Amino acid sequence: xxxxxxxxxxxxxxxxxxxxxxxxxxxxxxxxxxxxxxxxxxxxxxxxxxxxxxxxxxxxxxxxxxxxxxxxxxxxxxxxxxxxxxxxxxxxxxxxxxxxxxxxxxxxxxxxxxxxxxxxxxxxxxxxxxxxxxxxxxxxxxxxxxxxxxxxxxxxxxxxxxxxxxxxxxxxxxxxxxxxxxxxxxxxxxxxxxxxxxxxxxxxxxxxxxxxxxxxxxxxxxxxxxxxxxxxxxxxxxxxxxxxxxxxxxxxxxxxxxxxxxxxxxxxxxxxxxxxxxxxxxxxxxxxxxxxxxxxxxxxxxxxxxxxxxxxxxxxxxxxxxxxxxxxxxxxxxxxxxxxxxxxxxxxxxxxxxxxxxxxxxxxxxxxxxxxxxxxxxxxxxxxxxxxxxxxxxxxxxxxxxxxxxxxxxxxxxxxxxxxxxxxxxxxxxxxxxxxxxxxxxxxxxxxx
Ligand code: TRP
Numbered sequence: 404x405x406x407x408x409x410x411x412x413x414x415x416x417x418x419x420x421x422x423x424x425x426x427x428x429x430x431x432x433x434x435x436x437x438x439x440x441x442x443x444x445x446x447x448x449x450x451x452x453x454x455x456x457x458x459x460x461x462x463x464x465x466x467x468x469x470x471x472x473x474x475x476x477x478x479x480x481x482x483x484x485x486x487x488x489x490x491x492x493x494x495x496x497x498x499x500x501x502x503x504x505x506x507x508x509x510x511x512x513x514x515x516x517x518x519x520x521x522x523x524x525x526x527x528x529x530x531x532x533x534x535x536x537x538x539x540x541x542x543x544x545x546x547x548x549x550x551x552x553x554x555x556x557x558x559x560x561x562x563x564x565x566x567x568x569x570x571x572x573x574x575x576x577x578x579x580x581x582x583x584x585x586x587x588x589x590x591x592x593x594x595x596x597x598x599x600x601x602x603x604x605x606x607x608x609x610x611x612x613x614x615x616x617x618x619x620x621x622x623x624x625x626x627x628x629x630x631x632x633x634x635x636x637x638x639x640x641x642x643x644x645x646x647x648x649x650x651x652x653x654x655x656x657x658x659x660x661x662x663x664x665x666x667x668x669x670x671x672x673x674x675x676x677x678x679x680x681x682x683x684x685x686x687x688x689x690x691x692x693x694x695x696x697x698x699x700x701x702x703x704x705x706x707x708x709x710x711x712x713x714x715x716x717x718x719x720x721x722x723x724x725x726x727x728x729x730x731x732x733x734x735x736x737x738x739x740x741x742x743x744x745x746x747x748x749x750x751x752x753x754x755x756x757x758x759x760x761x762x763x764x765x766x767x768x769x770x771x772x773x774x775x776x777x778x779x780x781x782x783x784x785x786x787x788x789x790x791x792x793x794x795x796x797x798x799x800x801x802x803x804x805x806x807x808x809x810x811x812x813x814x815x816x817x818x819x820x821x822x823x824x825x826x827x828x829x830x831x832x833x834x835x836x837x838x839x840x841x842x843x844x845x846x847x848x849x850x851x852x
Contacts, residue, residue, distance in 0.1 A: 419649070422641050423658050424576040424722030427583075429511050430630040431666040432716060433691045436673045440684035442622050443614030444606040448670070450615075450623040455631070455663060458624065458840050461832040462633045462795040464655040465802040468814045470642025471651065476733035477636025480643070484806060493797040497636035500790040501730045504635070506757035507782040508727065509560065512720035513552030513762065517542055518692060519713035525706060527696040532680050535696050539689045544765040553762040557755055560724040564732055565747040576722050583715040586708070587665065590672040590695070593702050603674035606684060621848025624841065625788035630662055632726060634791030634798070640730050651815055652823055672698070688779070757782075788848070796841045803834035
């Protein structure tokens with residue numbers, strides 16, 4: 404019965420686009436540049452690329468393998484594949500992470516709506532760079548607006564998830580993501596022709612080894628997990644909708660390449676402007692929102708492009724929030740045996756409460772701090788840098804050591820129909836390289852070694 408319920412919701416062919424839609428989002432365009440800016444620039448990029456290859460791809464492929472094998476939500480998947488064992492806890496931690504990620508991610512998605520609104524109302528034109536930079540802080544510390552936009556975005560996400568993804572979002576994503584790509588290229592061209600662009604590009608691409616620190620490496624790992632949507636079961640869930648004829652290895656590779664490319668292109672669009680306009684690269688979560696409007700002012704047709712850009716960014720965020728909400732909804736509906744609708748309502752109510760606290764991190768709840776972090780910072784840091792890597796660690800350990808090599812082989816070769824010649828490499832990566840890398844980075848980041 405469960406399988407039937409899932410089938411009627413998931414379209415199998417659009418899933419590759421959906422997986423890329425999940426991966427590509429605010430993580431690439433908003434989070435990547437700001438985290439890179441705070442962590443030494445080029446050296447961060449280098450470490451990031453190494454970790455994505457050594458850890459990111461193996462975890463992603465492991466998630467697809469688990470999901471397609473088990474045909475369930477993350478928690479249910481582990482229960483199917485390892486009945487009576489504590490592995491389902493990994494799924495549960497993933498569900499917990501989904502709540503937290505959705506709460507703060509949707510808040511940032513709400514910011515993109517505010518910026519879309521400003522773009523439409525010509526809110527940037529005629530303003531000095533100083534004013535534009537301030538706009539962000541003023542907006543974010545206001546009482547109602549960030550919460551309002553968060554709620555609107557939450558309802559949009561819920562509305563799509565409850566009415567099914569098949570006919571809507573997957574189709575649009577396939578058309579709109581290339582659009583986003585082209586737009587970023589346009590911004591890139593403008594950015595690299597700004598006076599003083601060289602300094603920004605140097606910051607992004609030149610690895611200064613003296614800036615390497617344990618925290619940089621942990622942040623790069625966290626960013627990799629976050630950007631690829633791995634470590635909490637999003638891609639287990641999507642994997643369970645992938646047709647048995649699809650090549651999982653290809654899917655994982657393509658999604659990873661596309662995701663990484665978009666992140667680098669976002670960096671190329673942003674850092675030249677950061678330096679050209681004297682913005683601090685370590686300016687944190689507001690970096691993109693303070694820089695991009697400045698570039699738009701410098702482009703012919705900037706009014707038009709700014710609307711298009713923030714619209715596409717909102718859509719990219721939406722295809723990601725949907726994938727996170729889908730994890731919670733699949734979990735609730737399959738495990739509690741309730742309807743999709745009830746499951747969605749339940750999810751929205753819980754995430755809604757968390758999200759309002761996060762949205763008010765600079766307003767109503769600005770006095771609340773733990774370790775100098777507000778709600779937003781706590782959610783962001785705990786999920787990306789702790790919950791996702793821990794989840795990813797157990798996911799690769801499970802596939803490498805407990806799922807059975809024959810099962811893995813069978814799933815990756817589609818029951819022997821295709822040759823998965825990369826299999827020995829994959830097994831080596833999931834057994835040794837990825838778990839060891841995660842463990843080392845993690846213990847190092849926490850100061851244990
Ligand atoms: N990867 C998305 C982005 O970069 C965000 C996201 C979607 C995500 N699903 C996730 C992050 C699961 C972590 C885990 O915007």
